[in-house]
Amino acid sequence: MPRTLSRAASAVLLTLTVLNLPTAHADEAAPVAVTVNARAALASVPETGIGTNHAIWDSRLGTDETADLLKDAGMKLLRYPGGSYSDIYHWADHTAPGGYVAPDTDFDTFMRGVRRTGGQPMVTANYGTGTAAEAAAWVRHANVTKGYGVKYWEIGNENYGNGHYGAAWEADDHADKSPAEYARHVVAYSDAMKAVDPTIKIGAVLTTPANWPDGIVADGDAGTWNDVVLSTAGSKIDFVILHWYPGAFDRAAHVPDMIHLTRRQIEKHVGAGSERIGIAMTEFNTGSNSGGTTTQPGALAAADAYSTLLANGVFTVDWWNVHNGIGNVTQVEGHTDYGDFGLLSSGSCTSDGSVCEPSANTPFAPYYALQMVSRFARPGDRFIRAATDQEKVGAHAVRRPNGDLAVLLINTSSDTSYPVTIGYSGFSPAPGAPTVLTHTNGATSITTSTAGSATGQTLPPLSLTTIVLRPASAQTGLPGVPGQPTASAVTDRAATISWPAASAGARPIVKYEVHRQNGAVSEQIGETTGTSLTVGNLKPGTRYTVNVIARDNGGGVSAPSAPLTFTTGTPATSSCSVRLTKQSDWASGYVGAIEITNQGAPIDGWTLNFGWPRTWQSLGSGWGAVWTQNGQDVKVVNDPGNGSLPTGASATIGFVGNYSGPNTLPAVFTLNGTVCTTR
Known part of the structure; x- marks a missing residue:
């Protein structure tokens, strides 16, 4: 993360998608088919899912106005003290040698804002110029002296950027800048900090798959940064830290492999019990030097990225930054883009004073995107598969504990309104017009209406639309959800899938069905009266994601289990x-x-x-x-x-x-x- 007020990193936007209200020119585009599959479950929405970063150089960090705006956006996690500043910041005297520290941005002020916002804090301990003792003292102040209950603690920020691989932006006073040295200190930090409060969670910095310096083995190292850090410190950590600034609009498709590869690295080096280690995306931004950081393209990308990352099991996605500062000013989709990586305006001007941002704390378009995601995917909801047949339109969906279903649709087209026809599997919507939330290009709020139908809406250009649906009949007396499936005896052609039994509802459970996710469509690959099934006719070297569903003797079916993903191998013997x-x-x-x-x-x-x-x-x-x-x-x-x-x-x-x-x-x-x- 940068040590200047304006982030000078190339960044991101992702391929996006959306639903909306009827518009005058809907007949100009062919209808888009949207598929929503309530039987293809993905990850649950975590409490900490939607987050952002606070930086100690931000003079508005501790204001009530800022906290209230973040609360309205649904922020559930706030990270402190701000990217690369973390590795020069000393919490006890609130100093950052070599950097600017704004008034009223100390840790206790930050925590007051966290409590007003209603989220949880994440603190980044100083690895670059600090010590394990300093970090342990911070834990003592936070959780013993003050009783803040800070759960999540990172050890450093982007420490692979310390010059070991050539580029150096992260402060690091250690003579040895290798991943092995970082990993040894992670162990020491974890031991010292957990000696003060054993309940805290410790996070270690990893490189993000396909993002520099991922995959590189430097001279003298036993492997890549991730290999070395996980093999040494894996038993001492509770989560890993990724940062992502894709620098393009079409990168959402990278997320499943990104998270899958990270999870495989954790499993390889940590072994049994590695599923306890979470994955956090503690810096993310859709900004691009070509524009779109504060305008609607950035908002659409933000909604798509947050939804995709959370659906793939990341437990927090944290925007860089709350306030950042004016950058390269351009015109994007009819609006001024200030090149600012913040959610809220800092009220700053270009160096020559020719262009100034709107007044401080004015929300930029991505603010409304995260607000939309917080209303679409609430903690405790479970993501389910959704897809469209139009590359300009994307879809995400969640099922709520009360049986309701919400669909987020994103139209990335600059000039086309798309009518959409929505088909549902495993869910029957109630008749009548659903609740519709909409954000369009240039809008300064999300509008709420009752419009269209559960199966038909029209999406304005450059829009986000969420529809919230009630089921056609009450969801009572159905079987409970089967437990988390596991896979064993995986070969090139077969696997044995097992799961904890579901609780019976109003009628006895008579069988379990195993469904494979094939895009947004599920196909049943077997059923059994027991809680284990060996499935065959699989393809070698193929990644499978399956869910288990319980069915009772009246035909009632449970919600799907959490997903299980496994990969078949190749033949044990061959010519x-x-x-x-x-x-x-x-x-x-x-x-x-x-x-x-x-x-x-x-x-x-x-x-x-x-x-x-x-x-x-x-x-x-x-x-x-x-x-x-x-x-x-x-x-x-x-x-x-x-x-x-x-x-x-x-x-x-x-x-x-x-x-x-x-x-x-x-x-x-x-x-x-x-x-x-x-x-």
């Missing part, structure tokens, strides 16, 4: 095996080596096939064979000199792989049409 290794990585590409071993009859001439898992991956070049790519499919044919593979012989080939998103490696390889064992 061939393949080992893919990364030789080097530079966070946007890598050199890979593929070792092919023939474990069957002698081969004279071979062809290796595999596919890139994602559209943002591609072949840069290859050697040791003839490489071609068609779409996402890669074909590798032997050179004239290495086509012979006797039994037990191997051939090694190499390539450069490019990526612009989370780099999920190919997992399934076929040699002359046979699926190989991937080692």
Whole structure:
């Protein structure tokens, strides 16, 4: 995070989407089909889901007006003392050598604002120029002396930016700036801080998949930053910290792999019980140097990003920043964009005074987007699958504990109103017009009305729309929700799925159904009267997400279980095996080596096939064979000199792989049409 009032980082916006009220030109666009599947459950909405950052250089940090605005936006977590300032800030005397500290921004003032807002605090302890003893004293002041009950404590901020990988923006007085040194200190900080209050949660800084310096192994290190930090400190932490400034409008599709890869890294290095470690996105912004930070494109991106991250299990997403300061001023979609990474105006002007922001604490468009998300997805709701058939329109949905359902729709088109037709699976909406919340381009509030129908709305250009629906009949007497499923005995073609039994409702439970999520559609892959099911006919190297549903003897069905995601492997035995290794990585590409071993009859001439898992991956070049790519499919044919593979012989080939998103490696390889064992 920056140490200046205006964030000078390239940043983000994501592919977005939306629903709204009827408009005059709806017939100009083809209807958009929206699918909402109440049987395809994703993550629950956490208490701390919607958050933002406070910085000690912000003179309005402690004002009642600021706290009340954040409360109205639904902010549930406030992070302090502000990005890279965290690594120069000394809480006891409220100083930040080398940086500016505004009056009335000390920790106790911050906590007064947190309480007025009604959220929870997250505090970043000083790793760069501080000590474990200093952090422990902060815990004592906060939770023992003052009784604030601060639960979440980070150890440092973006500490990989200390020069170890070349770029240096984060203060770090340690002579050793390696991930190993950071990890050793995380252990020491955790021990010292939990000795004061064992109930606190400690977070460690990780690199975000496909964001620099993720994937890079520096000289002398045993692995990447994440590998080293997790292997050393994993047993001492309770959550990991990611930051994301994508710098483009079309990155929401990266989120599932981003979180999946982070979770796999945690599992690999922490082992049994690793599910206790949460994932926090403690800095996020949709801002871009080309504009859109304070106008509607940024708002649409913010709503899409927050919803997607929370649906994938992140327990907090924290906007950078409450106030930040004027940046590059542009005109975006008919409005002045101030290039400000804040939710609220700081009232600042350009250096020459030619352009000034609106009065201080005026909400920018992303403020209304987060306010919309807080009204759409409330703590305790559960995200469910939703999708559309129009790239300009996106959808998210949640099911509420009382049986209600809410759908958020985002129209990113600058000039087209889209009529939408909404179909529901596992949910029957009540007749009549639903409650509709709308935010349009340039609007200074969210409007609420009763309009359209549960199955039909029209979305204005550049708009956010939430519809809130009641079920057609009372949800009483149904079976309880089955417990969290787990997977065991996972092979290339099968897996055993088990779950804790659901409680019976008004009638006995007669069976459980296992449903696979296939986009926004569920397909039943088996059923049983017990609480365990072995499913077959799976595809090798494929990621599956499933939910379990209980059904009673009257046909009543439960809400779906929490999701289970597992990945099948490749055959345990095969006539061939393949080992893919990364030789080097530079966070946007890598050199890979593929070792092919023939474990069957002698081969004279071979062809290796595999596919890139994602559209943002591609072949840069290859050697040791003839490489071609068609779409996402890669074909590798032997050179004239290495086509012979006797039994037990191997051939090694190499390539450069490019990526612009989370780099999920190919997992399934076929040699002359046979699926190989991937080692």
